[in-house]
Amino acid sequence: MPRVAIVGSGLVGRGWAIVFARAGWDVAVHDAGAGVAASALGLITDGLEELARHLLVDDPAAAAARVRAAEDLADALDGVSYVQESVPEVVEAKQAAFRDLDALAPPDAILASSASAIVASLFTEELAGRARCLVAHPVNPPHLVPLVELCGAPWTAPETVDRAREVLTAVGQVPITVNREIDGFVLNRLQGALLAEAFRLVADGVVSPQDLDKTVADGLGLRWSFLGPLATAALNAPGGFADYWARYGGSYASVQVEPAGPEVFGPATIARVVEAWGDAPEPEWVAERSRWRDQRLAALIAHKRAQPPG
Numbered sequence: 319m320p321r322v323a324i325v326g327s328g329l330v331g332r333g334w335a336i337v338f339a340r341a342g343w344d345v346a347v348h349d350a351g352a353g354v355a356a357s358a359l360g361l362i363t364d365g366l367e368e369l370a371r372h373l374l375v376d377d378p379a380a381a382a383a384r385v386r387a388a389e390d391l392a393d394a395l396d397g398v399s400y401v402q403e404s405v406p407e408v409v410e411a412k413q414a415a416f417r418d419l420d421a422l423a424p425p426d427a428i429l430a431s432s433a434s435a436i437v438a439s440l441f442t443e444e445l446a447g448r449a450r451c452l453v454a455h456p457v458n459p460p461h462l463v464p465l466v467e468l469c470g471a472p473w474t475a476p477e478t479v480d481r482a483r484e485v486l487t488a489v490g491q492v493p494i495t496v497n498r499e500i501d502g503f504v505l506n507r508l509q510g511a512l513l514a515e516a517f518r519l520v521a522d523g524v525v526s527p528q529d530l531d532k533t534v535a536d537g538l539g540l541r542w543s544f545l546g547p548l549a550t551a552a553l554n555a556p557g558g559f560a561d562y563w564a565r566y567g568g569s570y571a572s573v574q575v576e577p578a579g580p581e582v583f584g585p586a587t588i589a590r591v592v593e594a595w596g597d598a599p600e601p602e603w604v605a606e607r608s609r610w611r612d613q614r615l616a617a618l619i620a621h622k623r624a625q626p627p628g
């Protein structure tokens with residue numbers, strides 16, 4: 319059985335443990351916090367049982383039995399071919415974690431980071447094994463949203479990216495390759511562009527926050543959940559992609575004459591949007607609503623898997 323180490327067993331690390339256990343890997347979970355890895359096991363089991371309710375894992379008990387809390391980092395790395403680091407998003411924490419990983423992991427193991435915004439060149443430059451390091455940025459929760467952005471540093475071996483792509487595809491994720499380091503990779507650049515315009519529209523009183531959300535949840539997002547925006551455009555004109563842009567490119571260009579700038583995320587705009595949003599919920603409500611979101615995501619993934627490929 320292939321072995322993986324999950325280093326950092328918070329929100330994202332636990333999701334990664336579910337991904338690999340579901341796919342039949344032996345999973346060693348490690349966390350710097352005392353007792354954190356051990357207490358993650360119960361949450362990982364809960365996540366697998368939730369997947370089973372949507373027929374997204376065959377045998378949740380067997381999958382849970384493949385996950386163990388490692389005694390220490392060296393124990394976690396014993397015999398692994400892949401490591402998914404998921405420690406906090408702080409550059410010094412990534413540097414310290416990768417120094418230890420490169421020193422202790424088997425020499426042919428891939429060292430992947432869940433970093434959302436810190437590029438690999440900021441924490442791997444000095445390492446002897448820097449060619450085997452890359453970012454594999456997931457979407458939360460990784461066991462329900464399969465996309466993973468792979469982005470190497472300039473010194474990452476192309477073979478490392480290829481192997482990471484193979485591993486992640488084999489465990490049921492959907493990797494994409496980001497060809498060079500860029501702030502926000504691809505997903506958060508797209509998300510940020512949409513949020514910047516959303517903030518501007520709400521702050522300027524063009525639309526309420528709730529109605530803005532409907533334009534995605536009951537509009538754009540329905541198609542985007544299986545097509546993507548470019549493939550969507552390709553079907554919205556009889557002559558396909560080029561025909562769509564010949565017809566509508568000008569109207570998109572005119573909206574972009576004054577794009578939303580960084581000030582839309584400044585305190586004044588945020589205060590206006592927070593006021594328009596209107597509620598400050600209790601943490602229990604957020605937790606309850608997050609569980610609801612995960613159930614809806616699981617049902618959507620089950621639906622997508624049941625459909626013939628496009």
Ligand SMILES: NC(=O)c1ccc[n+]([C@@H]2O[C@H](COP(=O)([O-])OP(=O)(O)OC[C@H]3O[C@@H](n4cnc5c(N)ncnc54)[C@H](O)[C@@H]3O)[C@@H](O)[C@H]2O)c1
Nearest residue numbers: 326328329330349350351404405406407432433434456458
């Ligand atoms: N939360 C998200 O939505 C999300 C989405 C995609 C990627 N990420 C990225 O995933 C990473 C982890 O985020 P998270 O939300 O799971 O954080 P988290 O705070 O929930 O978990 C981090 C865990 O790492 C542990 N830790 C700290 N230093 C460590 C070390 N040296 N070795 C082992 N464990 C250590 C902490 O004790 C904690 O349990 C970050 O880089 C984050 O940007 C987060």
